[in-house]
Amino acid sequence: MEIRRATTVAELMAAEHLYDGPPREEWAEAFLGAPGHLMLLAYAPDGTPAGFVSGIEMRHPDKGVELCLYELSVAEPHRRRGVGRALTTALAAEARERGCYGMWVGVDTDNEAALRTYGSAGAADEGVFAMRGWGFGTD
Numbered sequence: 001m002e003i004r005r006a007t008t009v010a011e012l013m014a015a016e017h018l019y020d021g022p023p024r025e026e027w028a029e030a031f032l033g034a035p036g037h038l039m040l041l042a043y044a045p046d047g048t049p050a051g052f053v054s055g056i057e058m059r060h061p062d063k064g065v066e067l068c069l070y071e072l073s074v075a076e077p078h079r080r081r082g083v084g085r086a087l088t089t090a091l092a093a094e095a096r097e098r099g100c101y102g103m104w105v106g107v108d109t110d111n112e113a114a115l116r117t118y119g120s121a122g123a124a125d126e127g128v129f130a131m132r133g134w135g136f137g138t139d
Contacts, residue, residue: 001050001083003090006039007032015041015049018073040090042074042083050078053087057098067095069105072117079113088121106131 006012012028031037036057044050051074055067069091074083095103107114109128119125 001045001078001086002043003040003086004043005094006041006052011041011049012039015052018049018052018075038091038094040087040094042078042087044078050075051083051087053084053091055091055095055103057100063101065098065100067091067098067100067103069103069118072105072114084113084117085121088118088123092121 006015009025009028009032012031013023013025016023031039036059037054038056039052039054041049042051051072053072054070056070057065058068059065069088072084072087074087092103104126105118105123106129107118109115
């Protein structure tokens with residue numbers, strides 16, 4: 001399994017089957033052009049995207065830079081084979097290379113697969129927290 005950083009809109013669009021919904025080329029272009037945004041893609045031996053992990057640098061005046069693991073997805077045929085762990089580990093390595101002091105991810109407490117994946121990649125349980133959101137629509 002090869003893991004590499006996505007650098008083109010075509011690469012992001014080719015991973016459409018891994019996303020929650022259909023991607024848009026203009027959103028893919030904006031993602032690639034946004035400072036601190038990155039996506040790593042895992043490729044199956046036949047060259048198709050088998051999974052991805054995306055991250056966003058977060059900066060604060062009194063903390064420096066940390067990386068948020070925004071989303072992880074692995075195609076069903078490639079699950080339970082270490083792809084998610086490899087992607088998460090690769091993202092953590094990228095965070096270290098960028099000088100981030102840490103990396104974090106929000107995960108539902110009942111998402112056992114994600115909890116196992118992140119734990120196997122070295123994430124520590126930092127306790128339960130409540131998440132609140134504001135929905136502004138996507139169109």
